[in-house]
Amino acid sequence: MSGPAWQGNPQLVTAVSGYSAFVKQNTADLITRTQTFCKAISAGNMNQAKALYPQARVYYERIEPVASVWGSLDTSIDGRWENPVTVKSQFTGFHRIEQMLWQDNSLNGAAAMCSGLVKNEQQLLTLVGSAQYNPLDMAAGATDLINEAATNKISGEEERYSNTDLPVFEANVDASMKVITLLVPYLQAKNASTVSLIKQRDAAVESLLTHYKATPGYDSTGYVDYSKVTKTGRKQLSAAVNALAEAMSKVSSEVSA
């Protein structure tokens, strides 16, 4: 349903307000966790910082489809070395700090970089506070998150220095399933088979992920080091997550028509 028609449907209204709250809460948690991370950096505690890095990252990975709307802010927080700049001084945010921790093995300049990251996240929180969503945005965002997992995580591209891809992979999947959970009261009546297909394929992803869970795991992430996941294992994960994305892509027309 184009335009504001969905606003006449209480189930969709509830879903959208639930999503709005979810995004705000995760953005707030992102800030809290990043501040904790920054404290370890300021204290010069490299090992603790490494353990706290993925714990902060996952919050961003849950809200990424929303956060990426503000392109330059997203680049400042989550940009990679090559995207879109190649000047070291302009490479900021999580992945620059990741590089310092795992590759440079130096905290030189990390504290300032981290406080800049928090400032950007606070700006994000302000923007998120006034953001408006509709069911189609939610559905498209859910598919985007799975696409994120299917491309940047499977390849190991995103967490290239730390190999902490698995917890953020899980964050992508969890957040997209959160959208589905919010929409289920509506979707169940509209197209129950799509819901069950999504749930089934999510279960397939989760079941593959359990092979890689570990306690306390690599870098205390609850998972093994992603570089230890074999080519066959990555291929299986990729097939499962692509199948989930394909199923999820059917939701958009259900919530908009």
Place this chain on the structure above:
Amino acid sequence: MASADGGPMVDETAPAAADPGGPARPSRRGVLTGAGLFGAGTVAGGLTGYLTRPGSEPAAGGDTSLGRQTIPFYGTHQAGIITPAQDRLAFGAMNVVGGTSRADLRDLLQVWTAAAARMTAGRLVGEENEPDAPPVDTGKAVGSPVSRLTITIGYGPSLFDGRFGLAARKPAALTDLPPLPNENLDPDYTGGDLCVQACSDDPLVAFHAVRNLARIGMGVAAHNWMELGFGRTSTTSTAQATPRNLLGFKDGTRNIKAEQADLLNQHVWVGPESDQPWLRGGSYLVARKIRMFVENWDRDYLEDQENVIGRAKVSGAPLSGGSEFTTPDFAKAGADGRPAIGDRAHVRLASPEHNGGIHILRRGYSFTDGIDPQAGTLLGGLFFIGFMKNPSQFIKLQTSLAADALNEYIHHTGSALFAVPPGLRPGQHYGDALFA
């Protein structure tokens, strides 16, 4: 998006397939087919022009140009075997993913059948386009004439490993090929539970067919490799001229042709000798990715190239004399008293005369994967496809080729074997006979 009754939709041109159904239990059954494919439900206004893949309709109004020609999907044998070889190939090998049930696999084969029937008729796999939904058909071939598209599917030995209750249906001859001479197989290009061979005179149409089927298969089957062929290297009909491979030689001069029914029955079609009735009228497909070291070959002197092959490069005539289609005389001596066609010449070692009368039907394509990033040399060669009554034919030939002088210039880097089920009648689907 689902069809009005939520039930499976099949090709409208065919009578609806009777679905004997299965035991009621949780499965992806019904979901795959009810997820919007082939739905004839709501069509957004103004988009009806998308319904029949504009520009791709079969011949109409006396237009018999090659691009408009369709190859019948239904028949005794699957199309794409003796169909006069099209110019382009897209070949996908897929594995069935973990957690797939027998019913899921059967459903996939049913949906693939309907999709293949539609695409080979120049139609889209689905006729819905809603602005808020991903298009049912990926749309890549909209506007591209059907160009004799054929889609041929096959089952690898691993499909019969017990995951789907098919162990008793495994043909005795469908066993992984043994280690063979001159191969160093890359696991990334070897094996597969299922294969899809799409051939067309238009590369985009062939690619689109495999891509659509892969997309439909997600959650049930996942690609493990794919190859594109950019030029046919064989002739499967006397009406076709012999093409050249990347060695610059005519290839397939002595291939079995569609017109040779006796040879086809003897060497290509599976008959009553098979232990599996479902495969009768089908065939076996051997795929081999053969890298050619073209840089080395192209700097070999002409006479040596011709001696390696056993034919003249330009005319294709055997070195024993005559013209291209003259039967080679392997006994004939050259001026120096030695055989005109050398002992290690490729055509001698591959010939029926040298192999107890064995023929196979070749249907290969030239391919390239670009340039070796380390060496800067071509990663390309021949994507060999051979159809035969029994894989033992290929094993015998390839074993004979152990002494092939050509081995200095080629190397087998990928391999797969598939059982290709027979053709279908309207209303049947690929899995009917297999799962019966």
